[in-house]
Amino acid sequence: MSHESDGDQRDVRRKYALNELRRTQLRSNPAMQFKLWMDESLATGQLDATAMSLATVNAMGAPSVRIVLLKHYKAHKFVWYTDYRSQKGNELAVNPQASVLFYWRELERQIRISGTVEKIAQHESAAYFGSRPRDSQLSAAASTQSHVIESRDILAERVLQLQFSDDVVKPEDWGGYQLNAHEYEFWQGRVSRLHDRFRYRLVEGVWLVERLQP
């Protein structure tokens, strides 16, 4: 029996015919392969090439996932910024294991990266905070991310009061996290669901590459 809140998308399908990924095309260093695909994604001009789904785990072993924007990366370290008091901050404090996913649907590609997370240095976070637009600084200073608030007006009032200060200083609990990658997967959609998937794992200091079944 159908109900007003039901939905059926069984017939929504994708073809994935744009591209392929052969072992001979792969860089031996997954950080290089990442940069290659990120740069291609940025070059297409698509929205949100840097958006990634970040999965963290709470003390009960339950995962949660949300979008964050990758801000910079370097040698298997991937950095984003947030409120350390947010849900993800609280979860990372009890379990530093995390995983991120980039999905570039226009290119029919996914990259999955797993590793452990640590906070970056306060002075680095302060430098980035100082470079943000003033309205982003104000909202970061006014908000305690993921905490309950009665109304939008209360938040707007806090922002208003902060507007009288000359410089907005970085809140102590706001800053960067860095994912230290130990596993990558590169997924290229292909016709008939015969997708190309390659996993890189760090085994005794060497990146081992394996093809996975689709």
Place this chain on the structure above:
Amino acid sequence: MSHESDGDQRDVRRKYALNELRRTQLRSNPAMQFKLWMDESLATGQLDATAMSLATVNAMGAPSVRIVLLKHYKAHKFVWYTDYRSQKGNELAVNPQASVLFYWRELERQIRISGTVEKIAQHESAAYFGSRPRDSQLSAAASTQSHVIESRDILAERVLQLQFSDDVVKPEDWGGYQLNAHEYEFWQGRVSRLHDRFRYRLVEGVWLVERLQP
């Protein structure tokens, strides 16, 4: 010191000025709110409205995340299909807690849903399998998802052999999973990072709605 694999996207920003979400607009039932937003997303004609990032957790407490396509939903139950021997299948077998994320960037919206996962009935999975295009059936029958394979040719050879059979039967380990939701969050991007966020939690049989700070 910069390196060939480094990247810097600190200046990539989004404005999020399209829309807002007020408490008075919210449906009291989050399944209805979900359907409202899903239908709006499908109506825009954007690619992959049904794509969701699915987070699961392994026996070591480490999360993993990948795209799956939502196929149908009904009364807080969200169904997708997969190989039960895949990484997510193995993880769900030891920890049935999961979380999914829809990110509709054109609408500047996210929906996050958390709950526990169970397999759907074999006959339901068989019915959906039977409705899939023949080439998708063949690749499902030929592949053991997420398991290592030496080359693409081995897989292609298996598909070739299966092509001689009249009907491709559903592999025993292929089928649907259903997420039974107990928490939802609806996120609408807004200017100056003052995003609207509402969380629904099932508390003693009632959906409690709270605004979260951005």
